[in-house]
Amino acid sequence: MNQQEIENLYTLMEFEASRTSPPEGFPVLPDIPAGRYTDPRFHELEKQHIWRKTWLFAAHIDELPEPGCFLVWENAGQPVLIVHTMAGEIKAFYNTCSHRGAPVMTEKSGKRSSLTCNYHGWSYNHDGELMSIRDPEDFNGLDKSCRSLISIRCERFGNLIWVNFDEQAQTLLEWLGPIAEEWQEFQFDSCRLIGRHIFDLNCNWKVAMEANTEVYHVKSIHAQTVAQTLDDRRNVNTFYPNGHGRMVAPSKKASAPRTIAPPPGIKTIDTVGPIGRECTQSYGIFPNWVSPLSNFFLPPLQFWPNGINKCRFEVWTMAADWGDGPKPDLVNMWTNEDGSELGAVLLEDTQFGEAIQRSMESYGFKGVPLSYQEARIYHWNQAADRMIGIDNIPAELRVAQVMGEEWIYPNEPRLAQASQVSAG
Ligand code: FES
Ligand SMILES: [Fe+2]
Structure with a gap:
């Protein structure tokens, strides 16, 4: 100030x-x-x-401090999976498997090399991309690149992680306006x-x-x-x-x-x-x-x-x-x-x-x-x-x-x- x-x-x-x-x-x-x-x-x-x-303020970086960490967050009534990617970014996805809709991660938090759905074993990387499915020969022409997890807007204010379900929303910094500067x-x-x-x-x-x-x-x-x-x-x-x-x-x-x-x-x-x-x-x-x-x-x-x-x-x-x-x-x-x-x-x-x-x-x-x-x-x-x-x-x-x-x-x-x- x-x-x-x-x-x-x-x-x-x-x-x-x-x-x-x-x-x-x-x-x-x-x-x-x-x-x-x-x-x-x-x-x-x-x-x-x-x-x-x-x-919406959802998490602190200390809750997912390293690449591979994830956190399930449901306070806003939607199942959200917040992840720390291997490249060091924080991303958010709906915790909804693109196969039959099961939650991809069922634990509250943890650290994994990949994100594997418990129901039939579809496996995603931390960028939400579908990497492997079980018995792929039984799916006719399934294009994995179209079956990524659905992403959610996710931005940081310092160590604070915020999400927004609106793809069209202004950036977090625009949203905070003059407060972002005051908070320095x-x-x-x-x-x-x-x-x-x-x-x-x-x-x-x-x-x-x-x-x-x-x-x-x-x-x-x-x-x-x-x-x-x-x-x-x-x-x-x-x-x-x-x-x-x-x-x-x-x-x-x-x-x-x-x-x-x-x-x-x-x-x-x-x-x-x-x-x-x-x-x-x-x-x-x-x-x-x-x-x-x-x-x-x-x-x-x-x-x-x-x-x-x-x-x-x-x-x-x-x-x-x-x-x-x-x-x-x-x-x-x-x-x-x-x-x-x-x-x-x-x-x-x-x-x-x-x-x-x-x-x-x-x-x-x-x-x-x-x-x-x-x-x-x-x-x-x-x-x-x-x-x-x-x-x-x-x-x-x-x-x-x-x-x-x-x-x-x-x-x-x-x-x-x-x-x-x-x-x-
Ligand atoms: S619902 Fe996730 S693998 Fe089937
Ligand atoms: Fe009070």
Whole structure:
């Protein structure tokens, strides 16, 4: 993040703390329709358009570190085989044999010289090409070159592996836009994986994710934890293209930075600037990534639908390369030591998910009025509708497109208003 951006954020923090209403010109946010959390039609639209067309963070290179390694990944509801090719590339295919559709690999992960289907022994190389079949003389004129595994778009951001089921999608870097540049300081190209755990929750995936997309809940839900240190009135939300967002909130006393020393075994990422060092800085990457990035940890949270009223909550911990020594003891910043339970803050965030879902499914739930503080949720929903195609959505399930381009980064109308405040 460049110096001007940093100064702008500090200016905006003071602006947020001093304002007595939403910023001038900020639109009134119409209610988010209830059915977006409960209506099977909306769930189906998400499946067809959001999960099928966006870049999804799927794996870390440490999970398939050498040529020959593979990983089966099914979080997005499709069977995906991610492989490390003999030439050192990372590629993804549908884990669907081109003979009779069996999964090519049935183990979760491993390392093989070839990828051989268990059903009848068809064998593929790591580029997905069909290399040999059993009893080829019994197939009349089968052209192996037409029977490769079907590939899936797969790109890397440093050590992070992303997939996209849409052949026409823009590149991952285009998708991330200005965030790709901002993330340079976090050195994703050398980060290592400490832990990855997944938990079942009984609520719509957006209910779980939205608890991590605003600070309005901090004083109630996190009274004894986050609220002690986070200055929620100085929180600054930024709205990026493609529905991405960011929050930056300082700690309560500017003189007492968030944390002074890294946890045992964790190296400081020296290139991280003052915002990442001293503030809580969290990015939302559309559709399902939320990550408070700092100079110690790169720990994304992800939310995967599992039906309309259930989801899977995936928590990652990544950190700077710790060198040749053993992996740091600290299993994970989000869970207890053995990774079997969520840690305190995430338990606070998820504790009401099931009750909220039940309550949302009642006749009494009509929609969600969002405050200015919660506007990143609205911004996400606007982007979702554009991705689905507004005309594809039943009118009663749409959100109005009220947040115009003027509120989308790099536009920042609040800066001019901040200078009026300080001049006045
Ligand atoms: S289904 Fe894979 S070899 Fe027959
Ligand atoms: Fe929270």
